[in-house]
Amino acid sequence: MLVLRKQELTNADVTPKRVYLNRRKFLARLALAGGALAVGRKLWNLARPASVLATTKLTGVVKGPFSTDEKQTPYNDVTHYNNFYEFGTGKEDPAVNARNFRTSPWTVSIEGEVKKPRKLEIQEILKLAPLEERIYRHRCVEAWSIVVPWIGYSFSALARLVEPTSAARYVAFETYYDPAQMPQAGYAGIPFPYVEGLRLDEAMHPLTLLCVGMYGETLPNQDGAPVRMVVPWKYGFKSIKSLVRIRFVKDQPPTTWNLASPREYGFYSNVNPNVDHPRWSQAKERRLGEFFKRPTLIFNGYTDQVAGLYSGMDLRKYY
């Protein structure tokens, strides 16, 4: 049988008063330090300048086709996690450095193998076709992704206006470049102006969006104001920002990342989990705001729409 003997506490077990008081003092100080830290954090946050975005609401926007019902990425993430190397190579740089970027007046020149070359003011572009909201997945080559309610219309509407000739087989795009407004660009390590390109049938595909806004408003500067392309089945760098020139051409045009590193970035750059970037896997992606990575879908989940464009093509060769 187990006998439990009561342990008598003697005077010797009493915590000395000095230690006891020290413990109290210590706890009080700890609480004080914690409180000071909390107050400090509050003050610090109050003192930090809130970012101001010069965007305006777009009216008369209708729901467009092809929208996903996936959860949209918070606006703050889409506006503070950007690759726009003209305004710095850090993800948070463009939100700061593009703040005073002048996007008005803004003219887009459409030229090359077309019957009716045009120079369009941004106001004309906004009225060229009914504005649609299209909620697309957007997958960056760096293995993160977002879901964005873009606003715009199919690029084909613009193309039809200028009437490409039968010689036009590709479309070349160019981003505005002004070293005075983009002093960070010199350090980016890629050539500017930024250029991109699509095959004509890719450009004319109804999914391909000429984009003027997002989340119900005009585009913030860091997201490519005032007008950009959105090609949702390709890696994000194909969706060129702050467009000033569109040329319909005979031959495959040069593209910036392909010029910078041809082994890593192909002309097509379709989202493909089976073809890794030489330095990292493309099998999974991190959706901003989610903790676990999710599998990447071929053509970023737009297979039904676009797989036909590449039938018979070796996607490993034409990456």
Place this chain on the structure above:
Amino acid sequence: MNSILSSKWLKIPVFLLCLVPLGALGWRGLDGDLTANPIEFITHATGDWTLRFLLITLAVTPLRKTLGLPQLIRFRRMLGLFAFFYACLHFTTYIWLDKFFDLAEVWKDVALRRFITVGFAAFLLLIPLAITSTAGWIRRLGGRRWQLLHRLIYLSAVAGVVHYYWLVKSDHRMPLTYAGILGLLLAWRAGLWIFGKRKHSGAAAVPDQPTTAETG
């Protein structure tokens, strides 16, 4: 200055100072201010601080000799261990938060992605240095052998900078800055070695007998 540096209390503020980067990360975490991609941000922050502490550790001997502050040596072990501490955080972030213990994927990364291969090597090289950083191990190995082993930090630092250089997409300013500083710190040692050899040639060969506190 040397008397301040030899104060036994100075190690405490230096220790706390070395924890500031982690504190800042925690602070931003509490604010939900770790950017839109917190895991990437933590990975980059801990990686940056690993490299910075490696360079700071490697700067101790040159500073000590050029500034005539031998007491700086007292902080070298702590600084080196902080480099290892941030390297562990960096590695844990990668294994846990980025790969979620998918060891097959980690192995694929280490084998296939050269920037991860070299980064992993840089981390592995630090482990024996951290283990043998105690006075007991210095005694057990003997000053000379201990010193020889701890030259692995040069290799680890070079591998760490290459890891960073290979990771960056196109803007190489930061990795090149680290490479430049590391180059200077290593060149200083090379210079000392060549110069020291010339100075000692002809003189009676007196082997260095580094004391436990002065191994440099």
